[in-house]
Amino acid sequence: MTDVRLNMAKAEAEPAPPRRGRGADFRARERAAWGFLAPALVAIGLFFCIPVAAALLLSLTDFDIYALADLSNLRFVGLQNYERLFGNPLFWGAMKNTGLFALFGVPLSIAASLAAAVALNARAVRWRPLWRVVFFAPFVTTLVATAVLWNYLLHTRYGVINWAITSIGLPAVDWLGDPSTSIPAILMFVVWKIFGYNMLIFLAVLQTVPDDLYEAARIDGAGPWTQFRHVTLPAIAPTVLLVSIISVASFFQLFAEPYVMTQGGPAQSTVTVLYFMYEEGFKWWNLGSASAVAFILFLCILAVTLVQLAVAKRVGAYQ
Numbered sequence: 001m002t003d004v005r006l007n008m009a010k011a012e013a014e015p016a017p018p019r020r021g022r023g024a025d026f027r028a029r030e031r032a033a034w035g036f037l038a039p040a041l042v043a044i045g046l047f048f049c050i051p052v053a054a055a056l057l058l059s060l061t062d063f064d065i066y067a068l069a070d071l072s073n074l075r076f077v078g079l080q081n082y083e084r085l086f087g088n089p090l091f092w093g094a095m096k097n098t099g100l101f102a103l104f105g106v107p108l109s110i111a112a113s114l115a116a117a118v119a120l121n122a123r124a125v126r127w128r129p130l131w132r133v134v135f136f137a138p139f140v141t142t143l144v145a146t147a148v149l150w151n152y153l154l155h156t157r158y159g160v161i162n163w164a165i166t167s168i169g170l171p172a173v174d175w176l177g178d179p180s181t182s183i184p185a186i187l188m189f190v191v192w193k194i195f196g197y198n199m200l201i202f203l204a205v206l207q208t209v210p211d212d213l214y215e216a217a218r219i220d221g222a223g224p225w226t227q228f229r230h231v232t233l234p235a236i237a238p239t240v241l242l243v244s245i246i247s248v249a250s251f252f253q254l255f256a257e258p259y260v261m262t263q264g265g266p267a268q269s270t271v272t273v274l275y276f277m278y279e280e281g282f283k284w285w286n287l288g289s290a291s292a293v294a295f296i297l298f299l300c301i302l303a304v305t306l307v308q309l310a311v312a313k314r315v316g317a318y319q
Contacts, residue, residue, distance in 0.1 A: 052295075052298065055291045055294050055298075058287065059082070059289075059292035059294075059295050060076060060078055060079070060288075061075060061076055061288045062075050062080075062288050063288040064285050065285035067287075068285075077288070081291075082292050085293065085296070090268065090271070090276065091273075091276060091293070093271060094271045094272055094275065095273060097183065097269065097271055097272055098273045101183065101190075101254050101272065102248055102251040102304075105187050105251045106247045106251055108191050109190070109194055109198060110198065112191055112199075113196070113197075113243070114198075114202050114240075116135055116195065116199045117200075117206055118232070120135075120199075121206045121207065132199075132200070132203070135195070135196045136196035138193050138196055139194060139196040143193070143260070144260055147256070147260040147261050150188075150261065151176070151261055154175040154176055176262050178266065179266050182266060182270050183269065186257050186258055186262070190254065190257055194247075194250065198243050198246075198247070201239060201243055202236065202243070205235075205239040206232070206236065209232060209235045213235070214227055217231050237312075241308065244308060245305055245309075248304050248305065249301050252273070252274075252300060252301050252304070253274050253297070253301075254272045255272060258272060259275060259278075264279075273293060274297065276293060277290045278290075
């Protein structure tokens, strides 16, 4: 007992270790946070910031095939590449086509994916895992293979789509050979190709909406459409914003689909900004001009994204 009392007395006599202040704890957590963020920030700097800065600098030069052979042929030309682009009707045609793809493709893809997600989220639907695989399969299938398949489906004489149209007495449509129908034809393919990915995103967030909200809405006499409008949409509004931003960026960067299906035709009606950039850089080897196109495309995507965020904040889609 005496030893215990002596030990207790010594412990009371010894000064307590100094406590770390709140500032020290905060700095330690801040250092840990920066440590976790460092790999991602390094990757963003290497693969985004540096390429964007390099593209901007390259767009101010006349970098072409002669500069590739000898860098002494490289000259600084300032904003001449941008002036030539703004005076080039082919560039404005590509901007118009890209705008049409985004204007009609984004709402169509979101509507199709959301409708499929709502349908698969219903408890009455049987074999839901099978339908998810079926709807998601086009997204993971090789784009070139599916584009070639759709070329046959849209064939004027032998295509299944025209066969279905002519079977009900309507004339066949030259889907990929007529400038007035080439963009709708490619839009059908693109929406079919990508809507499965967005569907999975919507399906995941729909499963987080509490059933109590739907039960309360049903008690108040709300029908399916009223439940969707006043319960589902407010609950998934941030996800709708995310999908719309991703979709806008995807449609602004449309390239492989018109390249494989129409090669930009007919009559340049499906040339997109990215397709125009490809031709400038790798067909005509005007790499300075192609870099200017890339930077303009980057600014367009950034501007549209900022507008989307501003509109979403105004309507309360996110806080």
